[in-house]
Amino acid sequence: MTETPRVRVRRIYEEPSADDGTRVLVDRLWPRGVSRERAHLDAWEKEIAPSTELRTWYGHIPARFDEFAERYTAELADPQRAEILERLRGIAAAGTLTLLTATKDPDISEAAVLAGLLREHPDAAA
Structure with a gap:
């Protein structure tokens, strides 16, 4: 039986934590006001x-999150995204993975969708 990977979702604006493990920013745009040094990526x-x-x-409208998650999951079948998802899956299998996002509510972000996929299907090929 495969152990569920430890995948965390945090805002990049929060201070890094000793238990973050591997820190990966999953936003397309670099977050405002965060230097590369401060990001500790x-x-x-x-x-x-x-x-x-x-x-x-999507516009981070909570009522659209379920449909956003479905549509985003479909986009993850794209070969380039699937390759990155597999890389993240490998990192999560080896230790703690913290997915970082600049969004105000990380619970309804792409990082949350990714974390769910990595937790639910740790061995799945994308």
Whole structure:
């Protein structure tokens, strides 16, 4: 039986924590007011972010989150995004992975969708 990976979702504006493990920014745009030094990133996987069209449509409107999650999950079948998702899956299998986002409510962000996929399907091929 495979152990559920430890995947966290945090805002990039929060101070890094000793238990963050590998810190990966999953937003397409660099967050305002955060220097690269202060971010303490291990990687910036901007290509896994939702398309501009989907992100614009969603607008972080809570009532649209379920449909956003479905549409974003479909976008993750794109070969480039699928490759990055597999890389994240490998990181999560090896230790704690913290997905970072600049959004005000990370519980309804692309990072939350990714974390859910990584927790629910730790061995799945994208």
